[in-house]
Amino acid sequence: MSSVRVLVGTKKGAFIITSDGKRRKWAINGPHFGGREVYHAKGSPVDPNRLYVSQTSGWFGQIIQRSSDGGKTWEQPGTKPGEPTRTPDGMPKGESNKFVYDTSPETGKPLTTHQWYDGTQHPWEFKRVWHLEPSLSDPDTVYAGVEDAAIFRTTDGAQSWHELPGLRGHGTGPKWQPGAGGMCLHTILLDPSNPQRIFIAISAAGCFRTDDGGTTWRPINQGLRSEYIPDPKAEIGHCVHRIAMHPSRPSVLFMQKHWDVMRSDNSGDTWNEVSGNLPSDFGFPIDVHGHEPETIYVVPIKSDGEHFPPEGKLRVYRSRTGGNEWEALTKGLPQQDCYVNILRDAMAVDSLDKCGIYFGTTGGQVYASSDAGDNWSPIARDLPSVLSVEVQTLS
Secondary structure (H helix, E strand, O other): OOEEEEEEEEOOEEEEEEEEOOOOOOEEEEEEOOOOEEEEEEEOOOOOOOEEEEEEEOOOEEEEEEEOOOOOOOEOOOOOOOOOOEOOOOOEOOHHHOOOOOEOOOOOOEOOEEEOOOOOEEEOOOOEEEEEEEOOOOOOOEEEEEEOOEEEEEOOOOOOOEEOOOOOOOOOHHHOOOEOOEOEEEEEEEOOOOOOOEEEEEEOOEEEEEOOOOOOOEEOOOOOOOOOOOOOOOOOOOOEEEEEEEOOEEEEEEEEEOOOEEEEOOOOOOOEEOOOOOOOOOEEEEEEOOOOOOOEEEEEOOOOOOOOOHHHOOOEEEEOOOOOOOEEEOOOOOOOOOOOOOOOEOEEEOOOOOOOEEEEOOOOOEEEEOOOOOOOEEEEOOOOOEEEEEEEEEO
């Protein structure tokens, strides 16, 4: 029988929540790396025992953790067995913790600054890893989206990381600016039909695509409109919150941006709004049903200033038509006095026959539905603030 493993990253560690294929009873294991922020935890799609975690703290910086036994034990790649994982002053050791910005492939020089809309120059600084995306074919290959925005890759199981400099080397790079959460590369989508194609999203620059494995990139933001930037239809500068795809149709993308839910039917070349009858078109996560490519999910919040559900009612919205027509999913969710937020990486789906939908809140609750969103129940109530949720379906 299949089972489900839910990987939850929080502000105070990672948690692993498991159940059998019926998804009625859940066991919580953790915290792993208690007290440390875990921005993202994700498993390899080709090796169910291989997990990667982005762990960070204000004292010790960024640390990548790896498990080869489904989270029972962890290791810090890049250090030798038995040797200390920290220097005498407490800093993490090993190549796995070195994210060094490369030089621009166009000029051969480092990109040392980026310019905000007010014209001021700001240094390019590595702060943390926001997102880890394991390869679809190799458990030792993983992509990392970081702040300040760049994409890195490891091919040796996170022992060493190397930037794909063509992204920042794109001519628009020096003009990127941060959103409210920082200038983060927070979404990486790998095209299962084309190993050379990768989609990424940056707050607040927009979406980019590579068709040659990360050597060159181009913006794919045509059709986006953002009233809060000097040119609402600019090539870059749009605050994209998340993008999603169904693996059977990688040319169809869905986007939740800073205002507006969008759709592209041509691999991001152009976008059209599909917000329809949503109570608010502002939110952070968006995801696609495991078996129905036209069924998508969002969680609206009131506004960019009030990060909580409209009317204090926690409602997931589902569209079975790929957008525009939305229905509120409320059974089992609090419908009064609820003022939590759901962050961009805090929603995921499983691949069981009756698709499971999962999301975590800043209030520490993790909700699950085993019937595609018709009914919900909490599988964890009192965790630290949830930063990310990922799901593995295990056979």
